Amino acid sequence: MKKLLALSILAACSAPTFADVNYSLNISQPQHHLGNVTVEFPKTAQAHLDIKLPAWRTGRYEILNLANGVRYFDAKDSTGNPLKWEKIDHSTWRVHLNKPTKVNLAYQVYANELGKRARHIDDSHAFIDASGFFMFSDSFRQEPVTVNLEVPKQWRSVSGMKNNKGKNTFKAADYDVLVDSPIETGINQLHTFKVDGREYDLVIWGDGNYDVELMLTDLKKLVATGNVIWDGYPYERYVFMVHATSGAGGATEHLNSTIIQRPRDRFAKREDYLAFISTAAHEFIHTWNVKAYRPAGLTPYDYTNMNYSKLLWIAEGSTSYFEDHLLVRSGIQSTDEFFNLLSKTINRHLQTPGREVQSASETSFDKWINQGGDHARNYSTNIYSEGSLLSLALDIDLLEKSQGKISYRDVHKALYKQHKLPAGFTSLDVLNILKDLTGRDYNTWWQTNVDSPVSLNFDELLNKVGLTFERPEKAKALASIDAVAKNTGQLLTLSHVKRGGSAWQAGLTTDDKIVAINKHHVGKDLTSSLEMYKAGDKITIDYIRRDALASTSLVLSEDFDKPKKVIANKQASSEQKALFKAWIGVEHPNNAKKD
The missing domain is CATH 3.30.2010.30 (Zincin-like)
Structure with a gap:
């Protein structure tokens, strides 16, 4: 018995001590965008403690180097004595310990990056994403945390975290909850x-x-x-x-x-409000898709490095796809408004040459390094629009083959039920769900549409649910050089040159300044300057590149002043109308008419 008691005491002494990690943020100089942070880590007997600030924040798959706002870093032990420390990489401070002790940190954060939604302080508010303010240690990442704010008296603090002992104090189960529970404090x-x-x-x-x-x-x-x-x-x-x-x-x-x-x-x-409420729907859907279940590679989050996944098209694109469904089903958005937004997504896809180059899985994996601008449009896609249209294609395929009984919603219902965090789901998991739901093997579909650049027939796809994709009757044909030019003052400057288009083949590129067409000075916009021409005409363009005048010739292509639009098919059959309702949840716009 004495031996057992001694072993119990020894085990208790060697077991880790569970204690809160305490954070405090003092905002006494908001007009200068400054906040002073203190952190108390529990007692540890390690030889050193690595302290980190995330290099990115959840929801934005891009390295933000948030540690660049940290200054005056200081570390002390339990009794206030200085601890030796060194910075060992872009986001990590190593604090050396010569005896068991608590570790107390103090540092200042400069927070003036509102649009990155990680850190912002001014004289009216502070938006506090823990990624931009609060350091962590892997040794205590799973420990409970408390956050105390010292802010101007008239400020109000709101967060999804639980309040603890006052309006400016919050508590979370661990650092992962803290980093995913931003605080808005200020005049609001x-x-x-x-x-x-x-x-x-x-x-x-x-x-x-x-x-x-x-x-x-x-x-x-x-x-x-x-x-x-x-x-x-x-x-x-x-x-x-x-x-x-x-x-x-x-x-x-x-x-x-x-x-x-x-x-x-x-x-x-109305257009602006729809953009707002669509965004609200998108983020609301993320509460399940990403925050309750998400692809492997994104769980657990590695806050200081890139987190790769070939399934971001599901995480983001499928979320974009479902937002309109919820808005239409709830009566917030009309079917015509939905058709307009779907038209824009399809037209944007068709006008992106990168869709012929990069697959959805590739653009998902490369999200961390994807370039913007002209090159991206010509050689890559984005996870939002590509994922949304892939979701559309898969949804209609499931609905058609099951006569409206199985939809893409069932796939996400199964993901939520079978693959809740902490484990992430894989492509094989999705394929297994599809097979379980339908009895069919979707490997070939996946290879053709997800792992290869997708080529969708929108006329065929939309016809299945009683819709058409067509040019408005009054659309006017225009001559085009397959490029976009911006008025930069005295000259038009090319901002996008479509890969393979007439301007591209003529050797024109971005930042070329258009001077004249057929020796006539161009006007305020390219469209006006091309009004006297028609598709098939050959023209000469004078332009400036590297401050030197040059010239080239090209054959004009055809464009239209109005894009194609998704509209209800007036001749839709009863089967098409039934599939439309199973798809979007409301009656087909022409359902009152007899077949």
């Missing part, structure tokens, strides 16, 4: 509501031409649609954070919240 509006027993906050920072009542009405409709796809909700409380900005825009999903940024004057027009 706060509106709360409940739907189906779950609590929601809408917090708005900044003045703008938004309609709060409309936002609340539609958000209530939106959050009630989760059961359209999934069985159950992964949260009890959710926060919509909205920034009405002086220019910054974008949004990011989080575990229990989202941050949505739009210019302050981009809410009132």
